[in-house]
Amino acid sequence: MKKIFTFFLLSFVLGASAAFAQDVAVTDAKSLLEAAYNKSGGTKWENVLTLTRQGTLTIIGTEIGDLDGTISQANKFPTHSVVSQEIGTPMGMMSIKNVVTPEKAWMDHSFSGRQEIPNDEANIEKNASPEKNLLNDTETTYTFAEGTLDNQAVYVLTYTKKDNTHTRYYDKTSLLCLANKVESENGTSTQYFVNRMDKDGLLFVSEIKIVQNMGGNEMTIKVKYDEISVNPTLSDDLFSDK
Numbered sequence: 448m449k450k451i452f453t454f455f456l457l458s459f460v461l462g463a464s465a466a467f468a469q470d471v472a473v474t475d476a477k478s479l480l481e482a483a484y485n486k487s488g489g490t491k492w493e494n495v496l497t498l499t500r501q502g503t504l505t506i507i508g509t510e511i512g513d514l515d516g517t518i519s520q521a522n523k524f525p526t527h528s529v530v531s532q533e534i535g536t537p538m539g540m541m542s543i544k545n546v547v548t549p550e551k552a553w554m555d556h557s558f559s560g561r562q563e564i565p566n567d568e569a570n571i572e573k574n575a576s577p578e579k580n581l582l583n584d585t586e587t588t589y590t591f592a593e594g595t596l597d598n599q600a601v602y603v604l605t606y607t608k609k610d611n612t613h614t615r616y617y618d619k620t621s622l623l624c625l626a627n628k629v630e631s632e633n634g635t636s637t638q639y640f641v642n643r644m645d646k647d648g649l650l651f652v653s654e655i656k657i658v659q660n661m662g663g664n665e666m667t668i669k670v671k672y673d674e675i676s677v678n679p680t681l682s683d684d685l686f687s688d689k
Contacts, residue, residue, distance in 0.1 A: 634661030
């Protein structure tokens with residue numbers, strides 16, 4: 448149980464894209480990321496200092512059956528993030544809280560206690576736009592190609608980070624990021640971006656289907672955000688080690 452949910456928490460990423468027709472030339476990784484960033488709100492992303500999301504989740508295919516729960520996330524860019532989950536199980540309610548701060552990162556699990564996360568393994572989004580985060584990462588080399596995803600023509604962006612191989616699939620017409628696949632030594636996790644919500648001219652992913660295959664065991668996680676708030680006031684207690 449601990450391994451399954453730890454993998455989910457650490458592999459979770461923000462996502463946002465736009466649903467507009469393409470009117471720019473896409474010829475390489477940089478031009479793809481710049482086009483997707485501009486279509487999704489462009490420089491408006493720089494005004495997002497804090498972000499909260501709340502919703503529901505369903506986990507299908509666990510060893511103890513299908514599970515339902517809630518999820519809430521808060522970000523204070525570029526330094527703090529917290530993801531909290533409350534999941535009903537046959538043994539009772541399970542709580543999972545994953546926190547990243549400049550000082551340290553950890554996961555609190557109601558069944559197994561606290562797990563400290565090494566700084567080099569902690570995931571923190573420095574900007575609300577995933578494309579902007581990738582553009583700002585000057586240490587990573589991106590490979591650009593054209594291909595298909597479920598028989599749909601796409602641009603394919605591939606890169607390696609922290610020994611994991613990431614593959615992002617962008618619709619060739621709308622520049623929507625359709626999916627993000629992460630391959631690691633634990634297995635494969637593919638996030639399908641199912642729906643989006645427009646907030647203040649920015650398009651946030653509001654519904655995600657995550658398909659994980661670890662050691663031949665497949666599990667599906669469905670996340671749906673009902674509320675997304677841009678620049679809310681966040682208490683320091685959200686990220687406190689207490």
